[in-house]
Amino acid sequence: MSAPERTAGAGPLTALGLFSVLPVPAGARNPGPGVLRWLPVVGLVLGALACLPGLAVWRGAGEGSPLLAAALVVTALALLTRGLHLDATADLADGLGSGRPAEQALAIMRRPEVGAFAVAAVACTLLVQVAATATVLGQATPAEGVLAVVLATVTGRTAVLHAAARPAAPGSSLGVLVTGSGSPVARWAATAVLLAAAVAARLTVGGTTAEAMWSAAAVVVALLGAALLARHAARRLGGVNGDVFGAVVETASTATLVVLAAGVTWT
Template sequence: MSAEPGPADGWRLALGTLTRIPAGPIAQVTRPIARTAMTVGSVVMVPVALAAGLAGWGAVRLGAPGLVGGLLVVGIVAQLTRAMHWDGLADTADGLGSSWDRDRALEIMRTGDVGPMGAGTLVVVLGLQAASYGALLAGPLGWLLVAALVCASRAALVLGCLRGVPAARPEGLGQAVAGSVPWYGAVVVWLVWAAALAGVAVVTGATWWAGVIATAGGPLAAGVLLWWCVRRLGGITGDVLGATVEAAAAGLAVAAVIAW
C-alpha cells in the first residue's frame, strides 16, 4: 500500500530530481508537492554547491589556473546532478534552432540527440560559467560566493513553473510542474537570494549591491530564454526547465564577475 503524499515529499522530490542524493520514491506528485519541490530546488543544492565550490577553490589555492578551478566546479556540479540540465540545454537549443514547426521542434527535443546547435550552446554557456567561476574563486571566500551562485541558479525553476506558463506537452516533467508556482512565491524566492548574495558580497569585502547586481543576471537570462521557449514551443518541457537553470547559472556568474 503506497504512502499518502505529505509535506516532506516536495523536499524529497526536489532532492531526488535535482541531485544524485538518494531521496526515496514519491507516492504521488500532486500540485502542492510540485510547488514545494520547485520552490526549494535551490536549497537542496547546498551540499552539491559546497562540494563543487570547495574543490574548485582548493585547486586554485594549490596553484591551478582559475579556469581549471572553474571547470572543476562545473564538472562536479554536473556529476552530482546527473548532468540533467546540460541535456536540457542542448535539447532546447536544438529545438529552438530548428527551422521546423512547433511539433517537429518538440520531437527533435524528445529524441535526445545532440546536434550542432546543442553542442555549440553547451560550449558557450558552460564556458561562461567556468571562466566566471574561475575568476571569482581567486577572491576572498571565493568558494562561498561560487557555491551561492550555483544554488541561486536553481531558483530559475520557479520562473519556468509560474502560473500562466503552460506545458508544451500533455506528458512529462513539464506537464507535472507547469503552473505550480504563484507569482508571489517566485518573487519571494528571488528576493531571498538577492539578500543572500548581498550578504555574501559584504563578507567577501564587496559592497552589498554587488550581490544584488549578480542576482539580477539570473532571472534576466532565464526569463529571456523562457519567453523564447513559450513563444516558439508553446510552453515548457523538462528540457526547457533544465535550459533555464543553465542560462541562469551563466547570467549569475557573468553578472557576479562584473559586480565584484
C-alpha cells in the same frame, strides 16, 4: 486517494532525489505537487558540494590554480546533476535552432541524436562557466569563491520558479512538478530572500558595498535573462517543459557568474 498520491512528496529530500545524484530515502523518490519550490535549496547544497574539489587545488590569495579549480567545480556540478541541465540545454538548442513549428521542434528535442546547435550550446556554456568562475576565484578568498558558486547555483534554480508559472508545452510530463509551483507570492518571496541573502552574505565575507551591489546585480541580470529565454521558448513551443527548465538553470547560473566576473574587473 491512490497509493502513489498518498506517498507523493514535495519536500527538500524529494527535490534532491529528483534533481541530483545525492542518495535519499526510497520514500522520498516519488515527487508530488510543489516539489519545484525546493529547487533553490537544491542549488545551495549542490553549489557547496561542487566547491570541495576546487578547494583541493586552490586556496585563494594567489595559492593554487583558480583555472583548475573552476574546471573542477563546473565538472562536479555536471556530475552531481547527472548532466541533466546540460542535456536539456542541448535539446532546447536543437529544437529552437531548427526553426520548425512547435510540434516538429518538440519532436526534435525528444530525439536521442545531438545536433550542431546542441554541441555549440553546451560547449559555449561550459567554456563561459569555467572562464567566469576562474576570473572570480582569481581575486577571491575561499569564502568569497564558495559564495559566488553557491549564488550562481541558487539563482539558476530560483529562475525555474518563474519559468514554472508558464503553461506546460504539449506532451510535457512535468504536470506534477508545475502544480503548486506557480504562486506569485512564493516566486517573489524566494527572489526577495535571494537578493537580500546575496547582499548580506557578500558583506559578511568581507566584501565592500560595491561588491555586494554586484552580487545583487548578478541575480537580477540572471533572472531577467532566464525569463527572456523561458518567454521565447514558451512562445515557440507552446509552453515550457523539462528541457526549458534545464536550460533556464544553465542560463541563469552562467549569467550570474559572468556578472560576478565583471564585478571583479570593474571594482
